[in-house]
Amino acid sequence: xxxxxxxxxxxxxxxxxxxxxxxxxxxxxxxxxxxxxxxxxxxxxxxxxxxxxxxxxxxxxxxxxxxxxxxxxxxxxxxxxxxxxxxxxxxxxxxxxxxxxxxxxxxxxxxxxxxxxxxxxxxxxxxx
Numbered sequence: 001x002x003x004x005x006x007x008x009x010x011x012x013x014x015x016x017x018x019x020x021x022x023x024x025x026x027x028x029x030x031x032x033x034x035x036x037x038x039x040x041x042x043x044x045x046x047x048x049x050x051x052x053x054x055x056x057x058x059x060x061x062x063x064x065x066x067x068x069x070x071x072x073x074x075x076x077x078x079x080x081x082x083x084x085x086x087x088x089x090x091x092x093x094x095x096x097x098x099x100x101x102x103x104x105x106x107x108x109x110x111x112x113x114x115x116x117x118x119x120x121x122x123x124x125x126x127x128x
Contacts, residue, residue: 006121010124014090014091014128021082038074039051040085051111053073085098099119102115
């Protein structure tokens with residue numbers, strides 16, 4: 001079974017930047033991480049889980065949610081079994097619990113039910 005561990009969240013002011021990390025371990029992840037589609041989602045209190053970004057086996061394949069396009073960048077380091085989310089020009093509406101997820105299929109999706117394994121999340125709070 002894979003385990004995902006997110007980190008890098010925190011309390012920042014509007015306009016600041018943060019970089020989230022998600023390390024994948026377990027289940028031969030060292031040999032297979034580069035085959036996974038990786039995604040970031042977020043959930044604010046009382047709201048549905050929202051797609052943020054994903055990155056494919058080919059790292060040039062990237063999708064972003066409309067609300068973060070041009071401000072957030074997803075990347076991956078297959079040598080470290082890690083996916084990153086660099087967040088710039090943060091806004092109060094970016095506040096939420098940010099989750100990393102693994103999708104075994106190479107076909108990208110923005111649907112949360114298309115992802116197979118989830119981390120516990122890291123909290124991002126942006127004050128105005």
